[in-house]
Amino acid sequence: MMLSEESVKAIKERAGRYPHRKSAILPALTIACRQLGYVDETVYREISKIIRIPMVEVAEAATFYTMFPKAPRGKYLIQVCHNISCALLGADSLIGYLEQKLGITKGETTPDDLFTLISVECLGSCATAPMMQINEDYYENLTRQKVDDILQDLRSKA
Ligand code: FES
Structure with a gap:
């Protein structure tokens, strides 16, 4: 069991x-x-x-449903919205930045099992694009500086 x-x-x-x-x-x-x-x-x-x-x-x-992962993932599942509003406001660039910061590509998990990065369809927060969901929390109006702060905060809690 x-x-x-x-x-x-x-x-x-x-x-x-x-x-x-x-x-x-x-x-x-x-x-x-x-x-x-x-x-x-x-x-x-x-x-x-x-x-x-x-x-x-x-x-x-x-x-x-994509909300049910089908394989083990990192402690933090980062889901970046890549749908239209977020795409228009830089989602692709944001995903690239996260890949660079984490040293992984979409669909992968960091070697320390801390972060898994995926991109997803609209998360219903289009007015605050670009945005991402990490586990059950939304992070909105993202900038590279905000991403840095979020990752640092999560790493400090690990
Ligand atoms: S398009 Fe990104 S939350 Fe809707």
């Missing part, structure tokens, strides 16, 4: 809230991601057993 007792208990509790077990798929994937940092076929299988639905339905939901 990859899922902890606590996660299994939380998934069962969530599943009990819905009239249809299928409705518990997204909360279950969210709980699994919070514990493990990612989900894969082993986790899909465990969730399918816990909420008693076919594994393929869990896999379909997990692979549809």
Whole structure:
């Protein structure tokens, strides 16, 4: 079992809230991601057993949503929006700057497992472009100086 007792208990509790077990798929994937940092076929299988639905339905939901990483990632998942508003205000340049600062390219994790960098579609904060999400926090109106400060702050907390 990859899922902890606590996660299994939380998934069962969530599943009990819905009239249809299928409705518990997204909360279950969210709980699994919070514990493990990612989900894969082993986790899909465990969730399918816990909420008693076919594994393929869990896999379909997990692979549809980019918010569920499919492999281990760094402690901090940096998701830079590359959609239109952010692109117009320098998202590509920002991604290049992050790649340079972190010494990785998009899709990679730093050797110390601290940062994973990806680019994503619109995160719904277009008025504060360019922006990125790191784990569950938004960082907006980004400049290179702000990126430097954010990375330094996160490194100091590691
Ligand atoms: S385009 Fe970047 S948040 Fe919407």
